[in-house]
Amino acid sequence: MPSRRLIDAYLKELRAELKLPRRTRERVLAEVADHLHEAAERREGDGDEAVQRAAIETFGSPRLVALRFSEELAAVDARRGAVLTAVATAVFCAVVVLVGPWRAHALGRAFGVISPFAAQIAVTCAGLSLLRAFRHRGERAVGAGKLRWIMRGDAIALGSLLLSAVTGLAGAVLAAHPSQHSGVLIGSSVAIIVALPPLFTLVRGQARTRGLAGFAEHPVPEQDDALADVLAVGAELRRWAMARSALAPLVTGLDRISHAPAVRALTNWLHLRRHPWRAATALALLAGAAIGLGHGLSEGGLPGLSALPGAAAGFGILLAIEGAAVLVCFAALGGYLGIRRSASRPQHAPH
């Protein structure tokens, strides 16, 4: 039996580098062992260290092979995580809507304040991750930068909904009569349970990619921000709708509206990439107005003339709070999630 010292050492190193489930890792190592032994045999002189070294060199370094596996599996994890996070977010939003304002305990009041904001953050982040996962669903090698954005979106969505759900659960448990708050108790518990699978997927994906220098150094692609994702998915949906005779007239009508000079001027003025803060301010005002109007209508419909000043003041306060929250989130998370381009990168690619 010839000595295969170098091949054995290579396999040992590869075993340490591979971040795969045990069964898959053993299968990969068996395949690689077969490959290297055959390559050495074909080069004649199986025991010769020179031919073993040549076989290993043409195979690629353990780090490179492990990196390719990690990239592939990280993409799978990121897509799966985005779908699971979206499901968890939907469940959490249903809990918030069904439970509504809740005041039985100090933590219950905290839940009442935190949960509407947590729901909005979770919906935005989970929605963006799902959009990105959908856009890149058929691609073989999703860029590492994009995977990081998807994972970050999932992490923020899960973090905000878990913080809120745990607060609700603790508030219900610590209330004087917990049985009277079974809605919050059950709803928060369900939200926490549904958040566990995406959390597990996220942690596993992070563990797979951590420590691989190539993954960490992978640059975020130029011109590939949230706007690019929205436009790409929009174009895909447009093609899909145009291929269906029932939807084609609708698309044509929307095209006509989007090409109207006034609409074009407005979309240019609010262009997320060129004027990120202007676009964010417009969104903040819209969200604030929607919350203010929604709250006013749910509290008793349109106010009479005498109640108008009070209703207007309430509307203004809600608009200011919601608008400020949107702008703070945009400032804190916009660059981190690839919604607005970082100031450290050039605004336009050099021509």
Place this chain on the structure above:
Amino acid sequence: MRAEMIKGHLDGLLLAVLASTGPLHGYSIIEELSSRSGGSFKLPEGTIYPALHRLEREGLLTSRWSQAAARRRRVYELTSRGRRALGRERQAWSAFAGAAESIWRGAVCPPAA
């Protein structure tokens, strides 16, 4: 040929090799790729395994262990879904190559050094 150039088309090339030869193990697939390209396709051999595993996960390939010369080896085979995918890959490649060729045709290039 640079490894990055092959990487983008690796899936189609792997499916094409398996479609024409029948079941093969990793080493033989590499050999086929190399011999059919006249030795032009040189890429780190280990990088085909992540691609083979992914194609199997997507249902385009199936694999099984086989015993050969006192060694266990994993043999890959194209599925019917893989054949359909190969057709689409070929179509996409033809469209890309045709478009690229029409651009190259119009370019004035100095002779290679």
